Amino acid sequence: MSSNKTATQLQIAAEGIRLVTLHTLAGFGSGHIGGAMSIVETLAVLYSGELRCDPENPDWPDRDRLVMSKGHAGPALYATLALKGFFPREMLTELNQGGGHLPSHCDRTKTPGIDMTTGSLGQGMSTAIGIALGQRMNGSDSYTYLVLGDGECDEGQVWEGALFAAHNKLDHLIAFVDRNGQQLDGYVKNVLDTGDLAEKFRAFGWFTQEVDGHDCGAIQAAVQAAKEHEGEPCMIVLHTVKGYGCTFAEGIEANHHMSFTEEQIEEATAAVYARIEKLSAAENAAEAQEADAPAADAAEEEAE
């Protein structure tokens, strides 16, 4: 059930998610922009076909599941789920609103399409393992996807899980580390250096790949290779830039959580539009028109 989109179409879908994420955060005026921006390409790949789901039936037992363990990237996932049709776009205005459906960190009890409650870092590793193990016990062929942050890998629970998943050969667990090199207090190498995460996961017995986390084609190829791989859990280390593609966040040290002005949002939005135009020009116009992915459609709609 892989995407039939070209790599460029996936990049356009990613920019669509980036745009909607920006506007979702802009509606509130502040948020975890850095870690949301660095993960949108992966979300575009997953929700353009790699991750088996049905927005009409979010509780489908045989669906693939995503555990966004770096739960503060919730807004990027909310944007993705809205574009995919799990809930109406208008609901995105509920971000961080009391009584709303979109808390700052992912909550499985509040948001359609959110498979696990996360936010207390490290815990998503174990809950994802539980899901993958349970689905294997259930005889399901579904995959469990897990997104960790590189700062999150400070947590010991991540490594308890790393041991367990390898020992139990959970080959339907496909994890990502968003290696954007930054955490709340600064650069990972200065706060608590997690070092060569790919080597570490290899040493723990994971089938580990490293890709440019902003290259949708590369991410898609890695996911497909992970699905082919048997007998080991799979780790895809995403080399990313925190705040990527957001003019006012990228390259800033303190971009984990930021407040922003309308002008900053306008400037960032314009930059995203420009990239979408450039990507669209590079893509065969007819093919782009035929693209049925909601993310791509929305991006184009937004660009108009």
Add this chain to the structure above:
Amino acid sequence: MFTLKPVFEKSPVLMRDALCTALMDMAAENKNIVALDADLVSSSGLKPFFRAYPEQAVQCGIAEANMIGIAAGLSSVGKIPFAHSFGCFSSRRVCDQIMISCAYAKLNVRIIGSDPGVTASYNGGTHMPFEDMGVLRSIPQITLIELTDPVMAKNIIPQLEDVYGVYYLRMPRKSVIGVYEEGSSFEIGKGNQLTDGDDVTIIASGIMVAEALKAQAVLKAEGVGARVVDMFTWKPIDRELIARCARETGAFVTAENHNILGGLGAAVAEAMVSSCPVPMEMVGVEDRFGQVGTEEYLKEAYGLTASHIIEAAKKAISRKK
């Protein structure tokens, strides 16, 4: 309905065997029952389960936080996990995992904490939970149960198949004084009134129920009517029974194998003051750490015996206006 044994003596059935038998009976009928342990299968008594149902058993190694998270994940895909470790390591060590991955996420998990309080005996202070229920009691919507004897284990554990939520079961692993007759049944959330008496109510739990019954017999011989309640569900606590006993007896003693701070006494007091305030004394561990020793030595050292309950009952009665 329950009936009391005519004579209270050490039960021939070990608590851990009652646990394992109950879980195996459930697993035989329901493939969603899953047992997890953290390198304590040989201690928890779950070895027969792990042998008989390897597809429904998960060895997590010495990684309790991961185990609780796995249990939460399993429950999200329809499994009914029972995760065991010693009480210290299945409560305070994994408090945030129980809070967020299980309770806040509204998942369906059972956690077994063995070796409560002084029953940890020679494992000593590092392994002696006087705080497990207190630590967990502030987690919203969690249910906290302390099993009194193997008869209660046999009846309560199967009830955990069809309920939903986070349940913590505090239980000794080895032999305890048997209180209930075979075939007794219990309702989670309802305290058991074991004896009649109008002068004082002794609200006890776990191994302290047998001590309370011993105290009741002595008090009775002295002409003091003590009503003994087995409050095996600490949360949600039976407020109705507490209010009625307060009205009818006018004095309370609580008896617990746990720190009195945040423990059963605190839970009873909270319920009692808002309904019918009466004089109350608490028998329990007075904000101290564990240590090594025989169970009998430790009960004496921490003031957890029938004579401590008798003394507290007399004091509570003397404080009645």
